[in-house]
Amino acid sequence: MNEVQYRHAASAAGAPVALSCTGIERVFGGLRALKGVSLDVRQGEILGLVGPNGSGKTTMVNVITGFYPPNAGKVTLFGEDITALKPHRVAARGVARTFQNLALFKGMSVLDNILIGRHTHMKPSALGALFYWWWAEREELAHRRVVEEMIEFMQLQDIRDEPVEVIPLGLQKRVELARALVAEPRLLILDEPMAGMNQEEKEYIARFILDASEARGVTTLIIEHHMDVVTSICDRVVVLSYGEVISEGEPQAAISHPSVVSAYLGERAAKRHQAGSTA
Incomplete structure (x- = not known):
């Protein structure tokens, strides 16, 4: 853990809990995708949620964001029970997410795609439309100022007006x-x-995630397969396997746990790995 990480982790360690998931169960037919998963994310923390394919990571995120109601358990956000809320109501309470597969709007510019992110702050009304030049225009300009600041923060000035589908994956x-x-x-x-990014692109995104956490105080839950990224930016890690938590704690220690190595490599390969590391 580098010095920046250490300071960040130390400050997050004593912070109040932002997100608390307790005993989350989710069943699809006869498949128990989540089996009593519990985890906490503290305010200002970057928590990594990792595990092999099919371990339940995305299902857990979909439960938190209201896409899948849990069959059992409770989700609390900043002290409020959000377990039964629909996705748009979860978003209105200050939860934003990105998706495993890009969900950008083709045919629209970079700027307009980012502007869509302001939808939870927009308050359309018939009265506002009637008095657009006095009322709604001021609100629109305020939203655009926020977007322009974000474009500068994310270093997207050179492509702000480009159709989003023509820019490289890393920029998307x-x-x-x-x-x-x-x-x-x-x-x-x-x-x-x-996902799908080269090393340079990964380093850029990692830096922006850290900057957002440090400069803007954003609490972050990240699903990621690249363990070099997880160990470099996360304060803590929770590891899932077959819908259960099998390890959690400081990143390097959590992913080095024998149960985690076994989940990723298989029991026989894990024993060879352990024998090699102790030789």
């Missing part, structure tokens, strides 16, 4: 992160934000 991922951040979330959920 950056646009999606900008759209989530422009919502001014209290909790940011990132589902594999670095």
Whole structure:
């Protein structure tokens, strides 16, 4: 853990809990996708949620954001029970997310895609439309100022007017992160934000995530398969396997736990790995 990480983790350790998930169960037919999962994310913390494919990570995020109501358990956000809320009501309470597969709007510019992230702050009304030049125009300009600041923060000035589908994948991922951040979330959920990216692109996104956490005080839950990223930016890690928590704690220690190595490599390969590490 580097010095910046250490300071960040130390400050988050004593912070109040932002998100609390207790005993979360989710069943699809005869498949128990989540089996009593409990986890906490503290305010200002970057928590990594990792595990092999099919371990329940995205299902857990979908429960938190209201897409899948849990069959049992409770989700609390800043002290409020949000277990039964619909996705738009969860978003209105300060939760923004990115998706494993890009969810940008083709045919629209980078700027307009980011502007959509302001939708939870927009209050359309017939009265506002009637008196547009006096009322609604001022609100629109205020939203655009926030978007322009985010474009500068994410270093997207050179492509702000480009159609989003023509820019490289790494920049598209950056646009999606900008759209989530422009919502001014209290909790940011990132589902594999670095999938398909090269090393340079991963480093850029990692830096922006850290900057958002440090400069804007954003609490972050991140699903990520790249363990170098997890160990470099996360304060803590929770590891899932077959819908259960099998390890949690400081990143390097959590992912080095024998149960985690076994989940990723298989029991026989894990024993060879352990024998090699102790040789």
